[in-house]
Amino acid sequence: MDRPTHLFPDWGISFALQRLSSFAGGMSDMLSVRHHEFGAPSEVLRVESLPVPEPGPGEVRVKLLAATINPSDYGMIGGSYGSLRELPAVAGREGVGAVDALGEGVDSVQTGAHVRFPDGGTWQEYACMPAEDLLLVDASVPVEQAAVSFINPPTAFCLLDKIVDLKEGDWIVQNAGNSAVGLSVIQMAKAMGLKTISQVRREELVEPLLAYGADQVVLEGSAWPKKLKELTGGAPVKLALNSIGGESAIDQIKALGDGGTQVTFGGMVADKVRFPTRFLIFNDVRLVGFWWDKFCKTEGADAVLEVMDRVYTMMREGQLKLPIEATYALPQIQEAIQHDKSPKLGKVLLRP
Ligand SMILES: NC(=O)c1ccc[n+]([C@@H]2O[C@H](COP(=O)([O-])OP(=O)(O)OC[C@H]3O[C@@H](n4cnc5c(N)ncnc54)[C@H](OP(=O)(O)O)[C@@H]3O)[C@@H](O)[C@H]2O)c1
Numbered sequence: 509m510d511r512p513t514h515l516f517p518d519w520g521i522s523f524a525l526q527r528l529s530s531f532a533g534g535m536s537d538m539l540s541v542r543h544h545e546f547g548a549p550s551e552v553l554r555v556e557s558l559p560v561p562e563p564g565p566g567e568v569r570v571k572l573l574a575a576t577i578n579p580s581d582y583g584m585i586g587g588s589y590g591s592l593r594e595l596p597a598v599a600g601r602e603g604v605g606a607v608d609a610l611g612e613g614v615d616s617v618q619t620g621a622h623v624r625f626p627d628g629g630t631w632q633e634y635a636c637m638p639a640e641d642l643l644l645v646d647a648s649v650p651v652e653q654a655a656v657s658f659i660n661p662p663t664a665f666c667l668l669d670k671i672v673d674l675k676e677g678d679w680i681v682q683n684a685g686n687s688a689v690g691l692s693v694i695q696m697a698k699a700m701g702l703k704t705i706s707q708v709r710r711e712e713l714v715e716p717l718l719a720y721g722a723d724q725v726v727l728e729g730s731a732w733p734k735k736l737k738e739l740t741g742g743a744p745v746k747l748a749l750n751s752i753g754g755e756s757a758i759d760q761i762k763a764l765g766d767g768g769t770q771v772t773f774g775g776m777v778a779d780k781v782r783f784p785t786r787f788l789i790f791n792d793v794r795l796v797g798f799w800w801d802k803f804c805k806t807e808g809a810d811a812v813l814e815v816m817d818r819v820y821t822m823m824r825e826g827q828l829k830l831p832i833e834a835t836y837a838l839p840q841i842q843e844a845i846q847h848d849k850s851p852k853l854g855k856v857l858l859r860p
Contacts, residue, residue, distance in 0.1 A: 536560045539838045539860070540632035544596040546587030553585065553599060555839050563611035563636045570623060570637065574655035574835070575603030575630040575858040577848045578688075579776065591801060598629020600858070604645060604654040605635075614639045622647065624658050631838060633860045643813075646820040653823055656688060656830050656855050661819040662812075663773065663800045664692035667749050668700060669818075670803075671796065672769050674747065676701035679740045681763055682749035683707040683756040684776065685717055685725060686853050688830055693749060694722045699827040705739055705763070707732070707756055716853060729755070733762040744768065754779045761787050769794040835859055 538560045543552040563569045578601060583589035585599050603625035607617055617623075622645040626637035645654045667689075668674065680697060684690045685706025697704045698721035705724040706717055714725045724739045726732035736745070744765025750757045751774030760770055761784055770793065772781060787793045804812050822828035831854030836844035838858055848856040 538633035540629070541599050541838055541841050541858075542596050542629075542632075543585055543599060546585065546592075546595075549582060549585050549599075549845050550842060553841055553845075555841060558632070560634050561636045563609050563614075565612040566614060566638055566640070567611040567636045568607045568614055568617060568639045568642065569609040569611075569634055570605035570625055571608040572603055572605045572625055572630065572633050572635075572860050573622070573651050575600050575625065576656050576659075577844060577856045577858065578602055578659060579774065580659075590799060593629065598632045598635075600629055600631035601627075602655070602659050603630030603858075604651060604657075607642075608634070611636075611639070616640070617642060617644070622649075622651070622654060631841065631858055633838070643816065646824065648824050649820055652832050652835075652857065653830065655857055656832075657816075657819055657823065659800060660688035661692045661696075661822075661828060661830070662815045663798070664689050664696055665815055665818055666800065666803060667747075667771060667773065667798060668693065668696055668702065671771050671798065672747050674700075674702055677703065677743075678747075679703045679705065679743050679745045680747040680749065681705040681707070681745050681760050683728070683752040683760065684774070685722065686710075686713045687751065688855055689749075689751060689773075691717075691720055691830055692828060694720050695828045696822060697721075699822055703740070703743075705732075705745070707752075707759070710851060713853065728759075733759050736763050747771070749773070750781070752776045753781050757781050758784055761793055764791065764793050767792050767794070769796060771796050771798050773798040830855065832857055 537557045540556050540558045541553055542556050545552055580589055581599060581601055604622055605625040607619050607621045616639050624643040626635040680702055682690055682693050685708045694704055703723045706722045707726055707728050709728050717725045745763050746768055748760035748764055748770040750760055750770055750772045753775045754777040833852045833854035833856050834847055835857045844856050844858060
């Protein structure tokens with residue numbers, strides 16, 4: 509669902525006026541959402557004015573077009589994520605920008621090219637990075653889709669392609685079916701000939717998910733594993749994708765077929781995953797993990813480009829499109845986060 513862009517709340521206007529006066533004085537500055545300590549976003553995030561950086565030799569400067577809010581951003585701001593930035597840190601991990609200035613000696617890219625926004629924090633207007641590390645975005649991908657393309661779709665692709673050897677017609681189950689990963693899984697699985705059961709927390713999500721191509725959508729807490737034969741026509745479930753934990757993950761383990769695999773890649777409920785022992789013994793179920801950041805580090809640039817190429821091909825061919833729930837300007841970061849934490853179907857984006 510597209511909602512109107514929320515521009516110029518009262519304090520946004522005061523920022524705009526501040527910026528006009530600094531430009532009038534010949535200074536060039538930009539907005540940046542930073543935190544000087546780890547903690548709750550409502551307590552530690554500050555909208556700050558910083559000088560626009562100049563690209564050094566071999567570098568380019570990138571202007572933000574759109575950034576995403578992801579659950580892992582809260583982990584990084586709060587200090588609980590698997591890798592953390594030095595403080596003070598610019599928040600945000602995902603975004604798309606346009607190259608807007610070239611440093612000395614750069615001739616491999618032209619200004620205007622769309623690229624992944626530099627990794628050191630995407631909730632800011634400009635950042636510089638080495639030209640050789642740029643990830644170019646397929647020109648046919650719309651800005652909003654590019655903004656949400658760098659973390660969740662490649663994770664979904666790896667979950668389907670790299671954990672177990674799935675064959676056409678195989679069944680998988682996933683929780684958080686309405687998340688960006690979940691909607692990517694539904695659409696990619698359909699394109700790959702796989703069948704999906706998606707667990708959701710709200711009845712109103714069933715129809716929209718079926719419209720995205722889900723085969724079965726089940727409600728959390730409805731004892732759905734008891735109806736598994738009905739759901740899959742008796743076929744076993746080969747793979748379970750868990751980004752929630754708690755009872756939701758236990759239901760998946762009950763639904764897995766003999767020798768099935770559960771991959772945990774997120775923990776939206778801050779609870780330990782409890783394991784029903786008998787399924788490990790009698791069904792030989794496997795438990796594994798996945799982290800896209802680690803894949804990028806260990807598998808290297810070529811493997812990442814190959815995955816991104818698959819993502820952009822599916823976007824280009826109309827097999828993958830993620831909904832955008834709303835777009836906010838950077839100074840409205842608290843409003844944007846509040847919206848992100850409310851029931852939704854689609855990503856909340858930030859624009860300069
Ligand atoms: N390991 C990796 O490499 C990797 C990469 C990407 C994402 N992830 C993980 O994948 C998950 C989804 O990310 P995303 O960006 O796709 O999410 P998203 O679009 O922001 O959606 C969040 C999802 O989490 C659900 N949720 C939130 N709190 C919950 C709770 N307490 N209990 C049950 N469900 C809850 C929401 O359901 P409602 O709509 O009902 O609230 C929604 O389905 C996150 O855990 C994220 O950290 C991991």
